[in-house]
Amino acid sequence: xxxxxxxxxxxxxxxxxxxxxIGQSWAISFLSxxxxxxxxxxxxxxxxxxKEKIKAKLKDLQNYGLLKHKNISDFLDKIHLxxxxxxxxxxxxxxxxxxxxxxxxxxxxTKKIDAATPYNIPxxxxxSGIPASLYASDVKxxxxxxxxxxxxxxxxxxxxxxxxxxxxxxxxxxxxxxxxTSIGKExxxxxxxxxxxxVNRLQGALLCEAFDLxxxxxxSAEDIDKAISExxxxxxxxxxxxxxxxLNAPEGIEGYVERYEKMYKEMFNKPDIEWASVLKLGxxxxxxxxxxxREREKHEKERDNKLTELILHKIKT
Amino acid sequence: xxxxxxxxxxxxxxxxxxxxxIGQSWAISFLSxxxxxxxxxxxxxxxxxxKEKIKAKLKDLQNYGLLKHKNISDFLDKIHLxxxxxxxxxxxxxxxxxxxxxxxxxxxxTKKIDAATPYNIPxxxxxSGIPASLYASDVKxxxxxxxxxxxxxxxxxxxxxxxxxxxxxxxxxxxxxxxxTSIGKExxxxxxxxxxxxVNRLQGALLCEAFDLxxxxxxSAEDIDKAISExxxxxxxxxxxxxxxxLNAPEGIEGYVERYEKMYKEMFNKPDIEWASVLKLGxxxxxxxxxxxREREKHEKERDNKLTELILHKIKT
Numbered sequence: 001x002x003x004x005x006x007x008x009x010x011x012x013x014x015x016x017x018x019x020x021x022i023g024q025s026w027a028i029s030f031l032s033x034x035x036x037x038x039x040x041x042x043x044x045x046x047x048x049x050x051k052e053k054i055k056a057k058l059k060d061l062q063n064y065g066l067l068k069h070k071n072i073s074d075f076l077d078k079i080h081l082x083x084x085x086x087x088x089x090x091x092x093x094x095x096x097x098x099x100x101x102x103x104x105x106x107x108x109x110t111k112k113i114d115a116a117t118p119y120n121i122p123x124x125x126x127x128s129g130i131p132a133s134l135y136a137s138d139v140k141x142x143x144x145x146x147x148x149x150x151x152x153x154x155x156x157x158x159x160x161x162x163x164x165x166x167x168x169x170x171x172x173x174x175x176x177x178x179x180x181t182s183i184g185k186e187x188x189x190x191x192x193x194x195x196x197x198x199v200n201r202l203q204g205a206l207l208c209e210a211f212d213l214x215x216x217x218x219x220s221a222e223d224i225d226k227a228i229s230e231x232x233x234x235x236x237x238x239x240x241x242x243x244x245x246x247l248n249a250p251e252g253i254e255g256y257v258e259r260y261e262k263m264y265k266e267m268f269n270k271p272d273i274e275w276a277s278v279l280k281l282g283x284x285x286x287x288x289x290x291x292x293x294r295e296r297e298k299h300e301k302e303r304d305n306k307l308t309e310l311i312l313h314k315i316k317t
Numbered sequence: 318x319x320x321x322x323x324x325x326x327x328x329x330x331x332x333x334x335x336x337x338x339i340g341q342s343w344a345i346s347f348l349s350x351x352x353x354x355x356x357x358x359x360x361x362x363x364x365x366x367x368k369e370k371i372k373a374k375l376k377d378l379q380n381y382g383l384l385k386h387k388n389i390s391d392f393l394d395k396i397h398l399x400x401x402x403x404x405x406x407x408x409x410x411x412x413x414x415x416x417x418x419x420x421x422x423x424x425x426x427t428k429k430i431d432a433a434t435p436y437n438i439p440x441x442x443x444x445s446g447i448p449a450s451l452y453a454s455d456v457k458x459x460x461x462x463x464x465x466x467x468x469x470x471x472x473x474x475x476x477x478x479x480x481x482x483x484x485x486x487x488x489x490x491x492x493x494x495x496x497x498t499s500i501g502k503e504x505x506x507x508x509x510x511x512x513x514x515x516v517n518r519l520q521g522a523l524l525c526e527a528f529d530l531x532x533x534x535x536x537s538a539e540d541i542d543k544a545i546s547e548x549x550x551x552x553x554x555x556x557x558x559x560x561x562x563x564l565n566a567p568e569g570i571e572g573y574v575e576r577y578e579k580m581y582k583e584m585f586n587k588p589d590i591e592w593a594s595v596l597k598l599g600x601x602x603x604x605x606x607x608x609x610x611r612e613r614e615k616h617e618k619e620r621d622n623k624l625t626e627l628i629l630h631k632i633k634t
Contacts, residue, residue: 064625101576129580151548152565156624159548186547188540196584198536198544203558204581205526208590209518210558215595219515221603223505225557227515230503231468231476233557236550238631240542241520241527248469259418263446264521267513273525278532286538306634307473308381313630314555317623 013038013080014179015089017113018098019050022126025154026096027054031075032067032155033183038080040088042099042109047081054079057155086116094179096148098126106135114141122176124148129200131193132165143169148176149197150185158186161197202241238306242283243291247300252293254284330355330397331496332406334430335415336367339443342471343413344371348392349384349472350500355397357405359416359426364398371396374472403433411496413465415443423452431458439493441465446517448510449482460486465493466514467502475503478514519558555623559600560608564617569610571601 014030016023019041027037027050041047058072067075082088089095095117099109106127113123123145125132136145147163154160160180164173173189180187190197196204210224219227235244242253249255257275265273291299331347333340336358344354344367358364375389384392399405406412412434416426423444430440440462442449453462464480471477477497481490490506497504507514513521527541536544552561559570566572574592582590608616 060621061625064629066625066629101580129584153621153624156621156628157548157551158628159544161544186543188536188543188548190536190540192533192535194530194533194535196580198530198541199548200580201526201530201584202523202541202544203549204584205522206519206558207562207581207592208585208587209522211590211592211595211600213511213515213518214600215598216509216511218509218511219505219507221557221559221600222607223507224515224519225559226503226505227476227478227519228553228557229555229560231474231505231516232520233550233553233555234474236545237554237627238546238550240538240545240550241523242538242542243546245524263418263513263517264524267446267518267521268525270525273528275524275528278528281532283528283531283538290539304377304470304473307470308378308383309634310554310630311473311475312381312383313627317626 011036013092014094014096015040015082015092016096016098017041017085017088017109018100018126019046020098021152022098022150022154023096024050024054024057025150025152025156026098026126027079028057028061028155029183029185031058031078032061035183036078036080038082038088038090038092040082040085042085047083051076051079051081061155085112089113089116089121093121094176095121095123096126097123101127101130103130103135106130107138110136110139110145114139114145117141117144120144120172122146122172122179124176126150126154129196131163131195131197132168133193136165137167142167144172146173146176147197148180148187149199151199158184159199160185160187161199162187162189163193163197164189165193234307234310235303237310239303242287243299246287246291247296247303250296252284252291252296253287254279328353330409331411331413332357332399332409333413333415334358334402334405334426335417335443336363337415338469339415339467339471340413341367341371341374342467342469342473343415343443344396345374345378345472346500346502348375348395349378352500353395353397355399355405355407355409357399357402359402364400368393368396368398378472402429406430406433406438410438411493412438412440413443414440418444418447420447420452423447424455427453427456427462431456431462434458434461437461437489439463439489439496441493443467443471446513448480448512448514449485450510453482454484459484461489463490463493464514465497465504466516468516475501476516477502477504478516479504479506480510480514481506482510551624551627552620554627556620559604560616563604563608564613564620567613569601569608569613570604571596 013036015038016026019039030037061067125147132145136142146168149161151157177187213219245256246253261275330353332355333343336356347354378384442464449462453459463485466478468474494504530536562573563570578592
């Protein structure tokens, strides 16, 4: 982030409610981008403890040269430890809640936050799978409630899922995307709510298969881990699953589906796999716009170069 | 690989049958490890063309400093283009077939290779999903037939699935693992055959979910790709799915399953998810042996360091 931009964030303060691992990581992300952070955890002692943990993680980042020319103390000065919810939120332009993953607790804390938060300030939850429709439908200011789900460890992983409920105001959603972008993260907006959102559904689908493979005695857990860490995960660290298969057939994704749809149908005994029809719903068009077939050789070369560089990087580290 | 080891591979020759992308990549892997390679493709012209393509890829690796002190010409001298199957196999201690992904073609070519290959020489197939039981059960020398499935692009990705059929000799399986290890790859041996093996089942499970998310209008393909390439794929480039979740709860995988099994059950509407019982089948014990809870902080620190280094690496490339 440019120093100009970082300056614009000066004196802007965000409220982070819930100071466990996730809340601490959010603090680091906002501090790194120049914001002030106001911390509060309802469990006694947690708010105060969190500052030490944030300091330790900031030191790690500093050792990697990731904090530019700043001193740790500059960041620590921007951490405000609040004694209650209202004083945590006062003066903040954004609230991020990172409480326990429990529907009833989520409902309760969101109501409390809503009551303490001025009109039109967004209230985002770090929940990894509970849609705002479920926890915020009875909240008075539900129009400014939505999910902003980071991935563990959130101060390092760029992707953040933005999941508005049908009742969330579009203005709020766009404002939250902008805030998330301003801290160097990659907001991924879901068009519709779904339990587990995108990240945990993708992870969950893979985990279901991984657990089944162990249950059926096909492979050790260690080898399943290596199938990812020495196999599929290498490409996936810079290229998603669709782009990967788009590059795995000379005719792009259409060719891949033509070749392999039958194999996957039989593999999973799922006759209802109809990838060819999903292509026609716009998937193929979207992929061809992103990664055109006439640039196929360039993309293939880029993939191979990135893989080679990643392998060299892995050897070194 | 040490020069001593590479010397031991000198004059040892492998036969690569099928010279498309996969066969070419195998050639590079074997050449890089010091072996001679003998190439043959039944389709006219393909054998000869493949040499130029191998040369181009070797140059890429050379530009990255991956070929050590060797010249391209040293490698090219070790490529033998055969005019028929028998002369390709003559004098080789290993045969790797990389023909089309079609059961009938696979059956036919395996029979021909078997007839041309001396007793006890392993015959491995690069098939990405057809078990040897299906294509080799009528082959006379089926005891030395098995799958050695690489991942595209195979000259760069380490993982290779080793899938013996029930009729494959254990001696052959171990010999093939040793050969695959000798070229710097990571052999992952399946304990039982299953269609799609491990790699494509893991990829396929994730793809099924990705296609469903597009079909249901939940997310764009681009954002699904980013959920992996800016999210889950970062950890997965150095740490598999089991280790990832083992580190995502303070109590290890048991705690993760206790917290999230219900969420996944509801998310996929799959009441038959019984991860807790799979843990008791030995999964938990295996993971606790690999990544002990008392070293949890060390593993967490290692993960965060590797992630930080990966992110710095991605910024540079």
